[in-house]
Amino acid sequence: MKKLLILGAGTAGTIMLNKLLPVLNRDEWQITIVDQFETHYYQPGFLFIPFGIYGPQDVVKPKRDFFPSGAEVVFSPIDRIEAKDNRVVLDGGQIINYDILIVATGSKIVPAEIEGMDGSGWRKNIFDFYTIEGATALAKFLKFWEGGRLVLNIAEMPIKCPVAPLEFVFLADWWFTEQGIRDKVELQFVTPLPGAFTKPRASSVFGNFLTKKNIGLTADFNIARVDAENNKIISWEEQEEEYDLLVTIPTNMGDPLIERSGLGDELNFIPTDKHTLQSKDHENIFVLGDATDLPSSKAGSVAHFQADILFENILSYIEDRPLKARFDGHANCYIESGFGRGILIDFNYDTEPLPGKFPLPGIGPFSLLEETRMNHYGKMMFRWMYWNLLLKGAELPIESQMLMAGKRH
């Protein structure tokens, strides 16, 4: 019996399991998936927790609900991959051999990468919202906060869901308005990027939203350390930003297991062919979702598009055919912009986000690079789609390759 092993049962690993299990011949292939946690977190929902829109209970479900029957499921931390022996070692020393390995162990924040970040101010007036613990602690803090200077800082790129920090300040603007204290809160968006976002056209659109919502922008700020005593962050070039409340997106890294396995780059992301999703160093290892070093966005929608491609390539690999399916970097993100509105962007490796209608050219119902109520419903519907369609590997009404139809230059 041959073994296909999936590491990580988050968004990407779960999708892949659901796609492969029904089609692989069960007399030939045993599929195993390993994860450390029994709970699946809907991470896009973390954004809404600080503002009380969702509670922690709204973003969790048991992982088991999303596993098809017939898969071998192992709950255990993974210690390392021994690629040259085609095997994985779990924390307790248990060994799992594989013929094909799919790594989908994601990325996570590492506050300790920035000097002073996780010291005396951590979760007192310094919070993240990329973890359920951080988002929940921030919700408690905000309930009692009477105002001051809120600095949102992105430590370094890449981060998962690169639009989430913008959504956070847009929602904060709305929320403080609702609380009646917007005039007591100064919002500052402090980023290492040259503008509000990575891609030029979207960056200028989002820059205008920041201005319109009276949110300050500090660009090209590369944080070196946090001075928690004096409530300021300091860049490598000694620029300073003072805060009363610091909301940070700390450095994002692949899991330490990747480092222990000697498979990662300096951020523990795995060098991966950006079109075929095969690891660059081992032909029987494939990488999916946030764990790759691909220059595409680290997002659930992206993991979903990648899964369509990887599915075809795994079948080709099994039959010794060339890996023909090519991932084009497609990303599709709803951006909550506050006051019941949203913005939508759709892009890939080569084409930056452009205006137009989506997914039906000329019709919509969603509008690209524009703020509409419909886009907000799209964002809120995404949670339903995520639990009910996306994780189960079902077809979404969106092509995995980006389409130019409906877009305007």
Add this chain to the structure above:
Amino acid sequence: MPTREIAGKTIDFDDENFMSDHTQWNEDVATELAKEEGIEQLNDRHLVVINFMRKEFEEKGTGPSIRRLTKQSGVPTKELYALFPGGPAKKAARIAGITKPQGCV
């Protein structure tokens, strides 16, 4: 694709003003590009960084991130920012004659 005369050589640039063919590069070209970036004189430390970037580019097809630079070239982050004020990864890549680091999305 824009072409310009630099240090007596005809050099091709991409739309973002990075050299599109790194084999057209030499140290005289680097000196001129450095001036365009506001660095009057390239010293040994600049060259350590620049040579490291070129080596990475030749091996990997893309320039290194700042993290990789500090880890592998032995030049600390603080010094990198002092050598190439306002964005070491991008500036050093431009002076090293390689394309813009892929970085992030």
